[in-house]
Amino acid sequence: MERPRIGIFKYSCCAGCQFQLIYFQEHLLETFGAVDIVYGRMETSAGSEEGPFDVVLIEGAITESKQADQLKAVRGRSKYLVPIGSCAVNGGIPAIKNLTPELEVEQRVYSRIEPIHSVRAHPADEYVRVDAYLRGCPVGETDLIELVTALLLGTRPRMIDYCVCVECKRRGNTCILVAEGAPCMGPVTNAGCGALCPSNHRSCYACWGPMPGANAPALARKFEAMGMPPDEIVRRFTEFGCPTLEFRKGAELYE
Amino acid sequence: MVEPFAPGILSKEALDARLDALLKEYEIVAPVNRRGQAHFSKIIEISEIEWGYSSSVIPPSKVIYQAEQLLMRFVNQDGSYLVVEQHPPSRQRILLGVHPCDIHGILVLERTLVGRWQDSWYAGERKRSLIIGLNCQNPGPDCFCSSFGTGPFYAPWMGQGPPEGCDLFMTELMSGYLIETFTEAGRRLLEGSELTKPTDSDLVEKDERHKKTLDQFTKHLNTDGLDALLNRHLEHPVWERVGEDRCLSCTNCTMVCPTCYCYDIVDRAQLDLKTILRWRRWDSCQDQHFAEVHFGNFRPSRKARLRQFVCHKLSYWMEQYGCYGCVGCGRCIHWCPTGIDLTEIAAEIRREEIRL
Ligand code: SF4
Ligand code: SF4
Ligand code: SF4
Ligand code: SF4
Ligand code: SF4
Numbered sequence: 001m002e003r004p005r006i007g008i009f010k011y012s013c014c015a016g017c018q019f020q021l022i023y024f025q026e027h028l029l030e031t032f033g034a035v036d037i038v039y040g041r042m043e044t045s046a047g048s049e050e051g052p053f054d055v056v057l058i059e060g061a062i063t064e065s066k067q068a069d070q071l072k073a074v075r076g077r078s079k080y081l082v083p084i085g086s087c088a089v090n091g092g093i094p095a096i097k098n099l100t101p102e103l104e105v106e107q108r109v110y111s112r113i114e115p116i117h118s119v120r121a122h123p124a125d126e127y128v129r130v131d132a133y134l135r136g137c138p139v140g141e142t143d144l145i146e147l148v149t150a151l152l153l154g155t156r157p158r159m160i161d162y163c164v165c166v167e168c169k170r171r172g173n174t175c176i177l178v179a180e181g182a183p184c185m186g187p188v189t190n191a192g193c194g195a196l197c198p199s200n201h202r203s204c205y206a207c208w209g210p211m212p213g214a215n216a217p218a219l220a221r222k223f224e225a226m227g228m229p230p231d232e233i234v235r236r237f238t239e240f241g242c243p244t245l246e247f248r249k250g251a252e253l254y255e
Numbered sequence: 256m257v258e259p260f261a262p263g264i265l266s267k268e269a270l271d272a273r274l275d276a277l278l279k280e281y282e283i284v285a286p287v288n289r290r291g292q293a294h295f296s297k298i299i300e301i302s303e304i305e306w307g308y309s310s311s312v313i314p315p316s317k318v319i320y321q322a323e324q325l326l327m328r329f330v331n332q333d334g335s336y337l338v339v340e341q342h343p344p345s346r347q348r349i350l351l352g353v354h355p356c357d358i359h360g361i362l363v364l365e366r367t368l369v370g371r372w373q374d375s376w377y378a379g380e381r382k383r384s385l386i387i388g389l390n391c392q393n394p395g396p397d398c399f400c401s402s403f404g405t406g407p408f409y410a411p412w413m414g415q416g417p418p419e420g421c422d423l424f425m426t427e428l429m430s431g432y433l434i435e436t437f438t439e440a441g442r443r444l445l446e447g448s449e450l451t452k453p454t455d456s457d458l459v460e461k462d463e464r465h466k467k468t469l470d471q472f473t474k475h476l477n478t479d480g481l482d483a484l485l486n487r488h489l490e491h492p493v494w495e496r497v498g499e500d501r502c503l504s505c506t507n508c509t510m511v512c513p514t515c516y517c518y519d520i521v522d523r524a525q526l527d528l529k530t531i532l533r534w535r536r537w538d539s540c541q542d543q544h545f546a547e548v549h550f551g552n553f554r555p556s557r558k559a560r561l562r563q564f565v566c567h568k569l570s571y572w573m574e575q576y577g578c579y580g581c582v583g584c585g586r587c588i589h590w591c592p593t594g595i596d597l598t599e600i601a602a603e604i605r606r607e608e609i610r611l
Contacts, residue, residue: 142523145523145524145526146523146524148526149523149524149525149526149528150524152528153524153528158521158522161543161544162506162542162543162544163503163504163505163506165503165505165506165507165510166505166506166510166537166539166542169313169322169506169507169510169511169537170322170323170510170536170537171322172294172312172313172322173312174289174290174291174292174294174312175312175507175590175592177592178589178590178591178592179290179291179292186505187503187504187505187507187592188503201290212543213504213543214503214504215499215502215503215504215557218500218501218502218503218593219503219592219593221500222592222593
């Protein structure tokens with residue numbers, strides 16, 4: 001693709017993924033020199049959200065009705081739409097609130113709730129069709145480079161679609177879930193981080209969200225057999241990717 | 256293959272001194288204890304070696320067959336791509352302290368990787384590796400090599416032919432190490448060491464230790480007609496039950512299996528778009544996408560995937576290679592987060608057939 005026109009839209013999140021992009025933009029000019037960022041409030045001061053775009057990157061979870069409206073409109077103006085980072089891919093951290101009634105959440109955060117029109121936190125694909133997922137918290141380097149190079153070369157990107165254990169074993173780590181009874185979420189979590197936490201002797205807490213098709217109930221039952229209290233099991237499966245079908249199946253056994 | 260040389264005894268001190276000297280010349284990869292687990296790692300000092308280890312997390316065969324290997328580079332030159340194969344320069348190394356099950360693991364793996372087709376990357380890594388075996392006297396709770404005859408003490412491959420798969424072989428005894436030499440390269444490693452002739456009591460002690468070790472096994476697998484047995488029960492309820500209730504499709508079992516050879520090829524373009532790197536990485540039939548082809552996946556269920564792993568090891572392998580694909584190392588059982596045990600699955604199927 002010749003100089004693809006990129007738009008970056010930010011919804012509810014910490015903006016860490018855009019910082020990751022900016023980091024890339026500064027350090028890898030040869031690549032981002034090959035693309036036009038025509039909209040992105042953190043990347044360019046000018047720019048219009050009218051498009052049309054070749055690629056739109058969506059950051060953050062949808063937590064307001066007007067965000068959903070804009071997302072749908074942007075979909076219509078873009079050839080490809082790709083959610084980036086856990087919030088946009090699976091609800092991420094913002095979706096922790098989904099376990100509490102919306103009114104309580106609003107009251108806890110805002111002193112005046114009249115102007116607030118918040119809704120349950122949802123990933124982008126609950127509203128629009130998406131073309132790929134750029135997972136990570138923040139968005140992963142390997143997948144990001146894969147997407148950008150595939151776009152420029154006109155090939156089909158190969159995203160990482162297996163679980164953290166695969167990367168953990170390729171690194172030759174001792175499994176801390178088996179060896180030490182650590183509550184590692186690696187078997188149900190999508191890889192891409194290079195098994196960062198287990199490689200540093202820490203349990204994976206699923207910040208990349210579920211591997212599609214993960215067998216969360218089997219891992220939840222394993223945690224129970226290890227002596228983990230039910231509320232903690234629920235927390236393991238709702239900290240990230242709370243709205244996903246995979247993690248719901250793990251959490252609902254213990255709710 | 257050279258006929259075995261006369262065995263000799265080397266005292267513990269003499270062995271350490273010899274290894275110390277070898278360490279100056281070779282890279283030595285040996286079992287090292289990291290947070291309570293044995294890992295085959297490059298050592299700096301002889302004192303790092305954990306001689307009495309039970310099983311290593313990653314098998315030695317997969318130290319040779321690397322998790323990630325850069326195969327080639329495609330370099331864009333004036334619009335066309337130049338293919339450059341990558342074979343990194345390598346130094347001779349010694350894999351030290353390899354247990355018999357794992358030596359057989361290497362031999363089984365090699366039926367695929369350097370059998371009818373030669374994998375030059377594996378062959379290169381294998382060629383630079385001298386192997387010093389060590390009889391196992393400390394089987395773990397998941398070990399069942401005794402059921403296959405692949406351990407705990409070394410016997411030639413499938414009970415026939417000259418000893419294969421290692422250059423030197425050691426057995427720890429009271430008086431030091433009984434050393435058997437299988438290759439000329441192995442003999443050269445010992446040059447300059449004073450080996451004494453083993454006494455009759457040394458040889459009796461070896462036999463006793465062998466028997467004592469065999470008595471320690473708690474896990475057993477009845478291998479009698481096992482391949483045909485499993486083939487008759489591909490729709491047994493155990494596949495669905497264990498697959499759905501417990502299998503995480505996490506791939507840990509196959510990643511730690513010494514004989515699993517499956518890999519994936521992935522091309523990664525560099526950001527300058529001028530260079531594309533082709534990598535080979537361990538893959539696994541437990542991964543959901545493994546059997547994905549155009550328009551579908553011929554193993555979409557956990558039941559089908561788990562059955563593929565267990566039946567490949569204990570049944571289909573026989574048809575493919577004339578041997579079992581399992582050497583009884585127990586790693587897949589030990590490192591499965593939910594404790595899925597192929598010996599239990601096989602036993603359940605056998606029990607039911609007997610009952611029928
Ligand atoms: S430590 Fe975690 S990620 Fe690594 S193999 Fe074990 S369960 Fe999987
Ligand atoms: S190991 Fe798990 S928690 Fe840690 S960075 Fe990777 S996905 Fe996130
Ligand atoms: S199937 Fe299991 S026990 Fe058999 S060789 Fe592989 S890892 Fe070892
Ligand atoms: S198909 Fe599965 S069990 Fe067989 S070698 Fe490949 S990964 Fe191992
Ligand atoms: S290690 Fe266990 S849970 Fe994971 S894929 Fe293998 S059998 Fe299934």
